Amino acid sequence: MSLAAEREPLRKPAWIRAPIPSGKIYHQTRALMRELNLATVCEEAACPNIGTCWKSGHATIMILGEICTRACAFCNVQTGKPHAPDPLEPQRVAAALRRLRLRHLVITSVDRDDLADGGAAHWAKVIGAARAESPSTVIEALTPDFRNKGDAIELVLKTRPDVFNHNLETVPRLYARIRPGARYFHSLRLLQRAKEANPRLFTKSGIMVGLGEAKEEVLQLMDDLRSASVDFLTIGQYLRPTKNHAPVERYVSPDEFASYATIARAKGFLMVSSSPLTRSSYHAAEDFAALKKRRDAQD
Numbered sequence: 001m002s003l004a005a006e007r008e009p010l011r012k013p014a015w016i017r018a019p020i021p022s023g024k025i026y027h028q029t030r031a032l033m034r035e036l037n038l039a040t041v042c043e044e045a046a047c048p049n050i051g052t053c054w055k056s057g058h059a060t061i062m063i064l065g066e067i068c069t070r071a072c073a074f075c076n077v078q079t080g081k082p083h084a085p086d087p088l089e090p091q092r093v094a095a096a097l098r099r100l101r102l103r104h105l106v107i108t109s110v111d112r113d114d115l116a117d118g119g120a121a122h123w124a125k126v127i128g129a130a131r132a133e134s135p136s137t138v139i140e141a142l143t144p145d146f147r148n149k150g151d152a153i154e155l156v157l158k159t160r161p162d163v164f165n166h167n168l169e170t171v172p173r174l175y176a177r178i179r180p181g182a183r184y185f186h187s188l189r190l191l192q193r194a195k196e197a198n199p200r201l202f203t204k205s206g207i208m209v210g211l212g213e214a215k216e217e218v219l220q221l222m223d224d225l226r227s228a229s230v231d232f233l234t235i236g237q238y239l240r241p242t243k244n245h246a247p248v249e250r251y252v253s254p255d256e257f258a259s260y261a262t263i264a265r266a267k268g269f270l271m272v273s274s275s276p277l278t279r280s281s282y283h284a285a286e287d288f289a290a291l292k293k294r295r296d297a298q299d
């Protein structure tokens with residue numbers, strides 16, 4: 001029987017509602033991504049928040065192509081043999097940053113296990129071009145795990161992003177089924193290495209719930225992240241992209257999300273976003289600005 005064995009799907013509850021993409025700015029953002037030939041995780045991963053984000057002129061740019069070398073059971077990004085990295089992509093990302101006038105830029109990428117450095121050198125060029133274009137823009141790097149790529153992560157960290165983000169995605173017990181190409185403790189160590197390399201760097205991770213995890217496992221994951229000195233945590237509801245992906249085991253209630261947020265803050269996370277439609281880059285600019293404001297007030 002396959003991972004996504006046929007069964008009656010769970011009915012979406014009333015609190016899972018995302019606005020239909022529309023509006024002038026939404027269409028302008030979409031047109032710009034097409035003009036600059038840039039992929040976005042908003043589209044490739046079928047993010048439910050695309051209408052809200054693009055309506056405000058914010059898009060999470062996905063570099064290194066639209067084809068991933070892995071086949072995670074939760075992800076809608078195409079799997080296959082990717083093309084070579086585009087040497088002009090850094091300039092196009094910088095152009096998007098300029099034209100969208102972003103104060104907070106989130107960059108992510110597919111996994112590139114086919115490249116010797118996992119695409120780290122290309123990552124460095126993209127961040128460098130964005131920094132040169134707009135030195136005041138907050139740059140959040142949402143990276144893959146660079147598994148079996150040695151010191152590839154150091155190439156990214158040398159560009160000094162403001163936020164280093166790498167998602168654990170789920171609890172360790174579910175990795176073999178949900179994230180088979182990754183290793184939980186490798187991802188955890190990646191986050192720890194980022195903080196060790198630059199203690200002033202904000203680190204961030206996110207997970208999905210509703211995949212069959214137990215509450216105790218989520219709380220242990222929080223402890224693992226805090227042991228690695230991770231600053232920010234996002235928790236959102238897993239939504240099945242297609243019938244070929246892992247099924248939703250449970251829809252977590254808004255009250256449970258609120259409870260997770262309270263517990264996470266008590267454990268010491270500086271920023272927590274926990275709600276059904278929370279995604280790693282959703283409201284990232286607003287959350288970071290609010291944190292910075294609190295920090296400045298304390299100083």
